[in-house]
Amino acid sequence: MDQIGVNTMRSVQKLIKSAMKTRVLTAFPNLPQNSFEIQLESISNNLNFEYKTPTVIRIYNQFKKQNLFGDLKSEVEVAQKIAATEGQDNVIQKVEAIEKGFLTIQLNNQFIEDEINSILANGLKFPLEKKQKVVVDYSSPNIAKEMHVGHLRSTILGESLCRILEFQGQEVVRVNHVGDWGTQFGMLINHLLEEYPDYQTNKPALKELEDLYKEAKKKFDSNEEFKLKSQQFVVKLQALDPVCIDAWKMICDLSRQEYNKIYQRLNVKITEYGESYYNPILNEIVKECEAKGIVELDQGAKIIRVKGEKVPLMIVKKDGGYNYDTTDMAAAKTRILEWKCDRLLYLTDVGQWNHFKLVFEGAKLMGWHQPPNTSMEHMGFGLVLGPDGKKFKTRSGDTVKLIDLLDEAKERALKQIQLRVQENQQGKEFSTGTALSPEEFETAAERMGIAAIKYYDLKQNRISDYNFDYDKMLDPKGNTAVYLMYSYVRMLSILRKSGIQDFEVFKGEHKFKITHQHERHLAAQLLRFVDVLQSVTDQLAINWLCDYIYDICVKIAEAYNQYRILNDEHTQTRLLLCEAVKMVLLQSFHLVGIEPIEKI
Numbered sequence: 001m002d003q004i005g006v007n008t009m010r011s012v013q014k015l016i017k018s019a020m021k022t023r024v025l026t027a028f029p030n031l032p033q034n035s036f037e038i039q040l041e042s043i044s045n046n047l048n049f050e051y052k053t054p055t056v057i058r059i060y061n062q063f064k065k066q067n068l069f070g071d072l073k074s075e076v077e078v079a080q081k082i083a084a085t086e087g088q089d090n091v092i093q094k095v096e097a098i099e100k101g102f103l104t105i106q107l108n109n110q111f112i113e114d115e116i117n118s119i120l121a122n123g124l125k126f127p128l129e130k131k132q133k134v135v136v137d138y139s140s141p142n143i144a145k146e147m148h149v150g151h152l153r154s155t156i157l158g159e160s161l162c163r164i165l166e167f168q169g170q171e172v173v174r175v176n177h178v179g180d181w182g183t184q185f186g187m188l189i190n191h192l193l194e195e196y197p198d199y200q201t202n203k204p205a206l207k208e209l210e211d212l213y214k215e216a217k218k219k220f221d222s223n224e225e226f227k228l229k230s231q232q233f234v235v236k237l238q239a240l241d242p243v244c245i246d247a248w249k250m251i252c253d254l255s256r257q258e259y260n261k262i263y264q265r266l267n268v269k270i271t272e273y274g275e276s277y278y279n280p281i282l283n284e285i286v287k288e289c290e291a292k293g294i295v296e297l298d299q300g301a302k303i304i305r306v307k308g309e310k311v312p313l314m315i316v317k318k319d320g321g322y323n324y325d326t327t328d329m330a331a332a333k334t335r336i337l338e339w340k341c342d343r344l345l346y347l348t349d350v351g352q353w354n355h356f357k358l359v360f361e362g363a364k365l366m367g368w369h370q371p372p373n374t375s376m377e378h379m380g381f382g383l384v385l386g387p388d389g390k391k392f393k394t395r396s397g398d399t400v401k402l403i404d405l406l407d408e409a410k411e412r413a414l415k416q417i418q419l420r421v422q423e424n425q426q427g428k429e430f431s432t433g434t435a436l437s438p439e440e441f442e443t444a445a446e447r448m449g450i451a452a453i454k455y456y457d458l459k460q461n462r463i464s465d466y467n468f469d470y471d472k473m474l475d476p477k478g479n480t481a482v483y484l485m486y487s488y489v490r491m492l493s494i495l496r497k498s499g500i501q502d503f504e505v506f507k508g509e510h511k512f513k514i515t516h517q518h519e520r521h522l523a524a525q526l527l528r529f530v531d532v533l534q535s536v537t538d539q540l541a542i543n544w545l546c547d548y549i550y551d552i553c554v555k556i557a558e559a560y561n562q563y564r565i566l567n568d569e570h571t572q573t574r575l576l577l578c579e580a581v582k583m584v585l586l587q588s589f590h591l592v593g594i595e596p597i598e599k600i
């Protein structure tokens with residue numbers, strides 16, 4: 001069957017756009033059909049309408065001189081005529097002309113009910129229009145250096161992006177482009193062999209490996225002889241000298257063990273195709289570029305100049321070695337021609353923007369990358385700063401380690417839970433205590449702590465820097481994972497209290513029917529799911545998904561004040577809406593990497 005079948009969700013925006021276009025053309029049959037598209041804005045904080053369009057203004061200005069609007073003298077009058085036009089669709093209930101020629105659009109109740117009932121019956125299925133193979137290059141730490149907060153964003157954003165693309169039905173290749181082949185290995189191997197000649201029997205732990213890096217770097221910068229020898233080691237390694245390869249493997253393995261611990265805690269699934277993976281084809285890549293006639297010699301180095309860019313790509317260094325640019329060119333070719341990927345996404349901080357621009361242009365010059373058939377995009381992001389807005393350092397001035405951040409977030413979440421218990425025992429007013437048994441504290445705290453970090457990162461406009469602030473991340477009243485998790489638990493507890501044993505049966509026996517304006521409001525928000533996810537992957541803006549989830553939770557909180565769910569004549573339909581909310585929340589949690597808890 002088609003990707004978009006009867007059981008998939010639908011893009012509400014698409015349906016409205018087409019319905020509105022029909023209305024406009026019914027009102028003004030002389031307008032050229034292909035001269036306009038309806039622009040839509042989603043309005044989620046109004047109970048009377050859900051969408052708004054400025055398109056009439058544009059159409060009016062474009063065609064007023066051609067006398068297509070009869071005696072109507074302004075965009076407002078044109079908008080009024082469109083609003084008064086009967087529509088034939090079942091999507092829109094009401095169109096209203098507001099000030100300046102804007103139109104507001106209210107969804108049809110029956111339409112909302114049908115869509116919600118369809119979600120309840122069929123689950124959440126995304127209407128994928130065009131299947132693509134997408135490679136997501138993320139996390140990508142450097143071997144022999146511990147993962148630090150700088151790699152946090154790449155890992156969190158990348159994992160979430162993969163989950164969203166997969167949910168949409170795309171084929172996703174998750175790539176960890178670890179830095180395992182750079183010049184740093186020359187000095188590392190050199191130093192390792194000097195300091196730990198018995199490394200095979202007596203393996204240094206990673207703490208030492210990082211020290212090894214620091215020491216090696218120190219020597220490299222200060223000792224000319226060491227530097228020369230290190231450069232020779234790079235060449236030897238790249239020529240696959242067995243001693244070097246052996247030392248290299250050991251270093252990589254130690255690093256890998258460390259970052260796998262982090263991936264496990266963050267629940268990240270990623271496959272390593274590090275820089276070294278491309279080593280066998282680097283010679284050939286360089287030859288291919290030369291044969292294409294785009295390589296220039298520049299003081300002994302081989303470079304590719306890119307139009308409009310001052311700095312060129314350097315595919316062979318003066319000393320004959322390969323570098324970051326070479327491996328990225330090789331990776332581009334492999335991913336496009338061999339893996340047959342349509343879309344290539346790269347997640348690093350914005351500082352590497354220029355590097356990727358060069359690589360993308362280089363791949364284009366080589367004819368591998370042929371937009372619009374292929375797309376190469378850099379999903380750059382800002383820095384993580386300390387709570388004070390300055391560079392993120394520990395008290396002793398060291399860079400902050402990712403694993404310490406996770407531990408601390410968990411610790412703090414644990415304290416929050418313990419505080420609830422204490423306050424409850426002391427009989428403090430408003431204290432809710434906890435439904436968790438002490439054995440469950442640890443797991444709950446781990447989930448909350450990790451979710452808090454992830455969500456706080458994802459909800460940022462990714463280009464901006466942000467301050468790493470535990471208090472803000474874990475605030476149960478703010479736009480945080482903790483708030484969302486509470487909200488979810490509350491929803492579950494209502495569903496539990498309803499006494500309904502089997503929701504599958506219940507769903508089959510009852511249908512959702514709007515009985516209150518706020519139900520409409522909440523339901524319409526659920527129906528935005530498809531459009532939100534579509535723009536998230538079009539624009540690479542995961543923060544919109546976060547805003548969307550938060551908005552649902554705010555609306556549920558409002559709903560509790562607006563109407564009764566249990567023990568009401570409308571209990572059945574309201575429970576069905578709760579169930580649909582639960583489905584959307586649970587799916588969204590998965591997409592942003594929140595592992596929910598069932599009680600708090």
Ligand code: ARG
Binds near residue numbers: 140141179331346348
């Ligand atoms: N290892 C690099 C770093 O830590 C990131 C690699 C990103 N991916 C790529 N294909 N260049 O800065």
